[in-house]
Amino acid sequence: MHFQFTPNEEAFRKEVRYYLEREIPKRWRELGFGLWEETDESWAITRDWNRKLGEKGWLAVAWPKEYGGQERPVMEQVVFNEEMTYQGAPTGVETMMTIGWVCPTIMIYGTEEQKQEYLRKAAKGEIVFCIGYSEPGAGSDLASLTTRAVADGDDYVINGQKIFTTMAHRADYCWLAARTDPDAPKHQGISMFIVPMNTPGVTVRPLTNILGFHSFNEVFFDDVRIPKENLVGEKNRGWYQLAIALNFERSGVAAPAGAKRMLEELVEYVKETRRNGEVLAKDPLVRHKLADLAVEIEVCRMLCYRIAGMQSKGLIPIHEASMGMLFGSELMRHLTTAGMQILGLHGLLNRGSKWAPLSGAIMRGHLASLSLGVGGGTSEIQRNIIATRGLGLPREPRV
Numbered sequence: 001m002h003f004q005f006t007p008n009e010e011a012f013r014k015e016v017r018y019y020l021e022r023e024i025p026k027r028w029r030e031l032g033f034g035l036w037e038e039t040d041e042s043w044a045i046t047r048d049w050n051r052k053l054g055e056k057g058w059l060a061v062a063w064p065k066e067y068g069g070q071e072r073p074v075m076e077q078v079v080f081n082e083e084m085t086y087q088g089a090p091t092g093v094e095t096m097m098t099i100g101w102v103c104p105t106i107m108i109y110g111t112e113e114q115k116q117e118y119l120r121k122a123a124k125g126e127i128v129f130c131i132g133y134s135e136p137g138a139g140s141d142l143a144s145l146t147t148r149a150v151a152d153g154d155d156y157v158i159n160g161q162k163i164f165t166t167m168a169h170r171a172d173y174c175w176l177a178a179r180t181d182p183d184a185p186k187h188q189g190i191s192m193f194i195v196p197m198n199t200p201g202v203t204v205r206p207l208t209n210i211l212g213f214h215s216f217n218e219v220f221f222d223d224v225r226i227p228k229e230n231l232v233g234e235k236n237r238g239w240y241q242l243a244i245a246l247n248f249e250r251s252g253v254a255a256p257a258g259a260k261r262m263l264e265e266l267v268e269y270v271k272e273t274r275r276n277g278e279v280l281a282k283d284p285l286v287r288h289k290l291a292d293l294a295v296e297i298e299v300c301r302m303l304c305y306r307i308a309g310m311q312s313k314g315l316i317p318i319h320e321a322s323m324g325m326l327f328g329s330e331l332m333r334h335l336t337t338a339g340m341q342i343l344g345l346h347g348l349l350n351r352g353s354k355w356a357p358l359s360g361a362i363m364r365g366h367l368a369s370l371s372l373g374v375g376g377g378t379s380e381i382q383r384n385i386i387a388t389r390g391l392g393l394p395r396e397p398r399v
């Protein structure tokens with residue numbers, strides 16, 4: 001057991017860090033954007049940034065060269081993602097969805113034409129996907145989705161509605177789960193499609209999130225006609241592709257890297273801030289809270305490395321990915337809650353106020369953290385997966 005990065009991985013980390021320290025746009029740093037913001041300006045900056053990384057072959061460093069990557073080992077992708085998050089580079093959720101979750105699934109199940117068409121453009125930062133799984137009547141029980149795709153000549157015709165579709169208003173394509181056999185058992189009649197968002201009949205309506213930003217949407221499909229070649233993988237076997245894509249979604253390493261940065265900023269804050277005549281760093285309650293968080297971050301990091309280690313051996317982490325996601329989302333809630341307690345009333349102030357500690361980042365992170373145990377499957381669903389797939393407990397709990 002070696003708890004160390006290899007010299008190659010360390011050298012790559014140094015190279016990435018050096019690049020990010022110099023290249024992260026000044027305006028982005030001034031704005032202090034976090035992952036939880038979405039404005040026209042943040043979108044423009046992240047889009048340009050992705051193209052810049054794409055030109056270097058860094059947007060998808062572990063992908064095969066023929067699809068625009070650098071064929072680096074999975075652990076170098078981990079190093080890259082850690083540095084990007086730790087340094088606060090302008091990466092948005094649409095990049096994670098496209099590069100981290102949807103395209104790797106297309107790489108497994110797509111035709112060569114699909115790979116050439118979508119992966120190459122995605123790796124250059126030219127296109128982004130949104131994800132159309134959830135519906136008003138299908139969230140945790142996703143397999144009960146009712147959006148229909150009906151074969152008609154050379155096309156499929158899609159009708160239905162998706163909800164909470166993050167970045168649908170920016171996306172070029174939707175990675176869509178639709179029912180293709182309504183008579184089959186519910187997990188067996190679903191197929192996956194790539195739907196261009198500019199197809200007639202696609203309507204996107206904004207939903208405003210808890211931070212007051214428009215990042216997710218309702219998406220309506222009314223007689224949306226797409227060519228049959230936009231089906232990905234086998235018809236009616238989409239559930240398995242969707243499950244693979246969800247495993248990629250649950251395997252991120254961003255949580256501990258972002259948490260580490262936030263903890264370091266809190267540590268600096270308590271060293272510099274006096275309350276009741278004494279520096280906060282001397283308050284035993286504050287010290288213990290920060291110490292507990294340092295432990296949680298280390299545990300989360302190890303969970304994430306284990307997942308990446310499995311992936312680099314070609315294994316598919318299932319309950320391990322759920323453990324990482326569950327722990328990571330709870331960590332962000334603990335961290336930002338502790339942060340709010342430490343900052344006190346000033347913590348309620350947002351960027352723009354000269355009195356806002358850490359430019360309001362803890363407060364925004366705190367609000368955003370409420371959604372972390374929901375998107376990609378709620379914490380309860382992750383616990384169910386750990387119980388059944390990890391511990392071998394029966395599927396249906398006794399009520």
Ligand SMILES: Cc1cc2nc3c(=O)[nH]c(=O)nc-3n(C[C@H](O)[C@H](O)[C@H](O)COP(=O)(O)OP(=O)(O)OC[C@H]3O[C@@H](n4cnc5c(N)ncnc54)[C@H](O)[C@@H]3O)c2cc1C
Nearest residue numbers: 131132133134139140164165166371374375376377378380
């Ligand atoms: C920030 C954010 C971004 C999102 N982005 C997208 C996106 O891009 N695309 C997309 O398709 N969806 C997206 N979602 C939707 C997300 O996947 C769903 O909200 C989630 O799967 C839960 O579904 P639901 O909201 O319908 O809740 P429900 O399934 O109705 O659950 C309600 C409550 O019941 C609990 N519950 C349900 N079933 C069980 C069970 N079997 N055992 C124990 N407890 C259970 C849940 O844990 C939850 O607390 C996003 C959500 C958020 C918050």
